[in-house]
Amino acid sequence: MQNFSLKAAKYDLVSKPQEELAEGLFELSLDYLPDTPPALLDIGCGTGHLSLDLASLFPKSLDCLDISKEMLSICKEKLQANFPNIKWQLFENDAENFEPNEKYDAIYCSATIQWFDNLPAFLARAKKWMNQNGILAVGAFGEKTLCELHKAYLEATGRQLETKAKFYSLDKLKSIFKKSGFELEESAECIYTQSFESPIAALKTLGNMGVTGVSKKPLNREEAKKLKESLGTNFSWELLAMIFRGKESSL
Numbered sequence: 633m634q635n636f637s638l639k640a641a642k643y644d645l646v647s648k649p650q651e652e653l654a655e656g657l658f659e660l661s662l663d664y665l666p667d668t669p670p671a672l673l674d675i676g677c678g679t680g681h682l683s684l685d686l687a688s689l690f691p692k693s694l695d696c697l698d699i700s701k702e703m704l705s706i707c708k709e710k711l712q713a714n715f716p717n718i719k720w721q722l723f724e725n726d727a728e729n730f731e732p733n734e735k736y737d738a739i740y741c742s743a744t745i746q747w748f749d750n751l752p753a754f755l756a757r758a759k760k761w762m763n764q765n766g767i768l769a770v771g772a773f774g775e776k777t778l779c780e781l782h783k784a785y786l787e788a789t790g791r792q793l794e795t796k797a798k799f800y801s802l803d804k805l806k807s808i809f810k811k812s813g814f815e816l817e818e819s820a821e822c823i824y825t826q827s828f829e830s831p832i833a834a835l836k837t838l839g840n841m842g843v844t845g846v847s848k849k850p851l852n853r854e855e856a857k858k859l860k861e862s863l864g865t866n867f868s869w870e871l872l873a874m875i876f877r878g879k880e881s882s883l
């Protein structure tokens with residue numbers, strides 16, 4: 633798992649793509665929420681991009697879960713400052729081991745599944761946490777994400793860039809979710825372009841986000857030079873917002 637605790641303080645400054653994704657997912661999900669604000673869970677809430685939107689609905693309850701204490705503490709500060717009167721709780725836990733005490737009408741998870749070790753196993757568990765007719769709203773980065781970085785790295789080194797983050801196509805995600813008992817209700821996709829002042833600034837920011845390489849072999853001087861030369865300053869993020877329901881649910 634990427635160590636988000638080390639990045640928490642800088643996360644809000646560099647996470648524009650994640651913020652866009654959370655916003656798109658929130659908007660897409662609104663049609664699927666009942667008029668009476670339900671019990672909500674935000675998995676991998678981070679510093680609260682999505683949690684704050686969810687809190688603005690004044691839900692019956694809002695549970696926010698993250699594996700990083702530091703990310704959670706920033707989320708907590710924002711919830712305390714903006715929504716002191718709604719019922720929210722924070723859980724410092726690994727989503728892949730979490731056992732909630734209650735069931736939810738809507739479970740959200742934005743910009744987080746790319747870090748899971750076993751997505752199908754997580755989905756099998758999450759299905760049991762949902763009330764009948766509940767939705768699972770997932771924001772993910774598609775496989776075209778950071779294609780410029782992957783291309784430049786390959787050109788500079790002759791090797792594929794290895795990353796811990798797993799980015800899937802929409803079709804692949806649909807198939808994984810379907811096998812785990814979820815049917816896609818609706819999806820929306822777009823490419824978000826993030827621009828930087830220079831290739832160095834890009835690499836630094838992407839590093840702070842925790843999405844750049846974890847290649848075992850460090851770059852030699854020549855490779856690093858070539859990478860900086862071939863790396864541009866615009867980077868694509870493929871944003872996928874998806875609403876799923878458990879298969880056995882009646883609509």
Ligand SMILES: C[S@@+](CC[C@H](N)C(=O)[O-])C[C@H]1O[C@@H](n2cnc3c(N)ncnc32)[C@H](O)[C@@H]1O
Nearest residue numbers: 636676677678681698699700726727742743747
């Ligand atoms: C890229 S951030 C996204 C945060 C937030 N959802 C947003 O839209 O900004 C990913 C978050 O997932 C959390 N995370 C990663 N793996 C996790 C896991 N197994 N269980 C819970 N949280 C996890 C990280 O600590 C981090 O806060």
